Amino acid sequence: MFLNLLFIASAILTILGAVLVLTTKNIMHSCVFLLTSLIGIAGLYATLGADFVAVTQVMVYVGGVVILMLFAVMLTGGKDFVSKAQNLLGLAPTMGNAFTYVMASFVGVVFILTNIQLIKRLGEFSKLKNNGSFVSTVNELGMLLVKDHILAFEISSVLLLGALVGAAIIARPRKQ
Amino acid sequence: MNQTIVSYLAQYEFFDFLIKIFGENSLLLTTLIFAIAAGVFVAVAATIGGLGTYAERKISADIQMRLGPNRVGPYGLLQFLADGVKMITKEDVMPNSADKFLFYLAPMLCLVGVFATLAVLPISSGFTLVDLNVGVFYLIAISSLVGLGVFLGGYASNSKWSMLGGMRGASQIISYEIPVTLSVLAITLTAGSMSFGNIVSQQEGFITNWFIFHNPFSFLAFFIYFVGAMAETNRAPFDLPEAESELVSGYHTEYTGMRFGFFALAEYIEVFVVSGVAAALFLGGYNLPVHVSIDILPIQFIQVTILVGKALALYYVIIWVRWTFPRLRVDHLMSICWKYLTPIAIFNLIGSAIWMVAFRGQSIVQILGH
Secondary structure: OHHHHHHHHHHHHHHHHHHHHHHOOEHHHHHHHHHHHHHHHHHHHHHOOOHHHHHHHHHHHHHHHHHHHHHHHHHOOHHHOEOOOOOOOOOOOOOOOHHHHHHHHHHHHHHHHHHHHHHHOHHHHHHHOOOOOOOOOHHHHHHHHHOOOHHHHHHHHHHHHHHHHHHHHHHOOOOO | OOEEHHHHHOOOHHHHHHHHHHOOOOHHHHHHHHHHHHHHHHHHHHHHHHHHHHHHHHHHHHHOOOOOOOOOOHHHOOHHHHHHHHHHHOOOOOOOOOOHHHHHHHHHHHHHHHHHHOOOOOOOOOOOOEEOOOHHHHHHHHOHHHHHHHHHHHHHOOOHHHHHHHHHHHHHHHHHHHHHHHHHHHHHHHHOOOOHHHHHHOOOOOHHHOHHHOOHHHHHHHHHHHHHHHHHOOOOOOOHHHOHHHHOOHHHOOOOHHHHHHHHHHHHHHHHHHHHHHHHHOOOOOOOOOOOOOOOHHHHHHHHHHHHHHHHHHHHHHHHHHOOOOOOOHHHHHHHHHHHHHHHHHHHHHHHHHHHHHOOOOOHHHHHHO
């Protein structure tokens, strides 16, 4: 009951944030609404019993990504960057040209096809649902990361290290 | 698994009486207890934050051989109430070119971020609102909302001083999060848990059981945490975001009245929270020196006193540091974080891991004792 209420609240927060991101014209406000949406997703994870993933979501997105986005937006124009282009309904900016829409619809088709595969197996997942009591996922997650998924873990850490070194090389002062 | 204040109170007899009124497993009762407890937490934290401003002025006066506020109430104790009334009755000015929505949102974000951390602050073994099993991680994650509030406050004011202050604040808070998180991780590794309740209960007993004296690396981790926490809460000598000699007052230059009050209150409560966390992670938390049953209600209040006492002692040190050291330069601030604290914290983390493997998690006292 309580979890259902929280789930619905989080879902509404996520969808509302996403809709506001699309409809608002000020890009700084968009970033803040994106924050709402991301916190809503963290809430969804929490209600599904994935406590560690939920907190990681807040850590990575609220503490890192959104602040970086705001920084990037501010340093490249900030609130002056208001899109004047409108779509047919006059509600939202058009956001791109024909090519964007072709690519987006392609991605959309792929997304829907993969989601259908997931939805097919929905019956199996619902059997796994626990009796509402939370179990700590931290230990299990840690063991899985260093046992079964060690390759993915290492590859992503090398990728992040590469990004870090690359950023340092780009940002370092040039020798004249 | 997650111990909460409701599950603690459920063991007492008066709880059965409440259950009779509200019915078995009542959602309403749980919500009500949480609401009351959260209200009490927020009210007490706000009072501590308010008294923090008084303590700041009084201690600074002491250090500079002045008297400090001494007119309102005994020893000027009610000064913070007078200030609060003054702030609420002040005119709420907003700059013409400000971003209205973000201008209103920024102080709220700061305050929400700080109040959300109170949910896991281990005030005693029973009265902690909720002892999440990812408590430490949650606290670090949710407190980054404060950085966002500082940044948005600086941006929305549309003033050059606020802008510079906000940018400094955001970059400083993001940067210092890394050494702080790494040093907390060293303690998480030592305790083998991310839940505050578990970490604190492992330090039960005499002073030698505190994690700060567990091994040389955790000793170092405490100081990294403390310096980093000072920088994260924008306290001097790291108060670059509100450097009054260059930026007027930084990100809250354009704020008046209670909106400025929210920023100030958030800062003082955050200082209390980071002191409380330092006390819980390194200095034994709410544990009494002797073993006692936690089921007795007065013991809980003694535990609260112990934790708050430790936190306030650290609070004093933070204020003391503020009025003793000069402010850092921006590039020095960044080089301290990235060139000194972060490498030391990484070394520290690896050292803790090696210690845990090499000595099977024994503390230095246990090893010397044999």
